[in-house]
Amino acid sequence: MILLFGLGNTSRADKIIHNGVTYELYGYPLQFNSRFTGWKIKPIFGEDANDKVFAAFDAVPYNCTWIVQNNHLYLQSIRGKNAAVDLQAIFSENFDNGLVLADWIDTILYAPYGKMLCSWGVSLFESTFEYELAFKISKGEVLSVEKCDNTKTKPLKDDRHLQVLIQNNINWENLPKSDSIKRKVYVQVLSADSLGKIDSVRIVKGVNTSYDREAIRVVKSIPDWPVIYRHGKVFSLWTHPINFGKRDKN
Numbered sequence: 001m002i003l004l005f006g007l008g009n010t011s012r013a014d015k016i017i018h019n020g021v022t023y024e025l026y027g028y029p030l031q032f033n034s035r036f037t038g039w040k041i042k043p044i045f046g047e048d049a050n051d052k053v054f055a056a057f058d059a060v061p062y063n064c065t066w067i068v069q070n071n072h073l074y075l076q077s078i079r080g081k082n083a084a085v086d087l088q089a090i091f092s093e094n095f096d097n098g099l100v101l102a103d104w105i106d107t108i109l110y111a112p113y114g115k116m117l118c119s120w121g122v123s124l125f126e127s128t129f130e131y132e133l134a135f136k137i138s139k140g141e142v143l144s145v146e147k148c149d150n151t152k153t154k155p156l157k158d159d160r161h162l163q164v165l166i167q168n169n170i171n172w173e174n175l176p177k178s179d180s181i182k183r184k185v186y187v188q189v190l191s192a193d194s195l196g197k198i199d200s201v202r203i204v205k206g207v208n209t210s211y212d213r214e215a216i217r218v219v220k221s222i223p224d225w226p227v228i229y230r231h232g233k234v235f236s237l238w239t240h241p242i243n244f245g246k247r248d249k250n
Helices: 038-045 051-055 159-169 209-221
Strands: 015-018 021-024 063-069 072-079 099-101 108-119 127-138 141-149 183-192 198-205 238-244
Touching: 015 108, 015 127, 021 108, 072 141, 159 209, 159 238, 183 209, 198 209, 209 238
Parallel strands: 015 063
Antiparallel strands: 015 021, 063 072, 072 099, 108 127, 127 141, 183 198, 183 238
């Protein structure tokens, strides 16, 4: 069974096989190996495979397939731009029976699956799916595989509706009556609960105490703020402008 999403640049995403199912990965585990930096990878992936290109997730010049067997993570294959890479020639000390023990991996790898709930870009890395598998790995040993639930995600459905809510919630009595200049305060949402109720915010770019305080009050009054989950936790930090136009004299 293969769970591949085909979103934008996801054809560049690494794959991981677990219990016979193939998932795509957030991230590139090969980058944790020090030998795959700078000039060392040029003979394998070409002269344009410099540090800058190698670090850009949408321009990585290879694809890897990983597999979990006997509670360990193995590198199964690498494909460069034109052909597969000879794993035995590169990983002779870790190569056995066609696989490479990934003993340089000491992190958590996440593999999304299920329905895509929202996307804010063109790649897999800029998307949230219903669930993720979290592979906790220490020196190649898979210590645990846990399921992360992102189904509480509430994407922004209609930005115009949000703007109307913001404008309707401005209390002009809290602002200087003599001020007729258009103002704008940028507020960043730091956290929200699973219902979209905002817990914490901060002013990114303010005007003065009166406008900043009113902007915070307005943002916190929005009952249905978008909430994005990743790795089973609230992920997004929304920054939104609060526009204070001319006062309604009616």
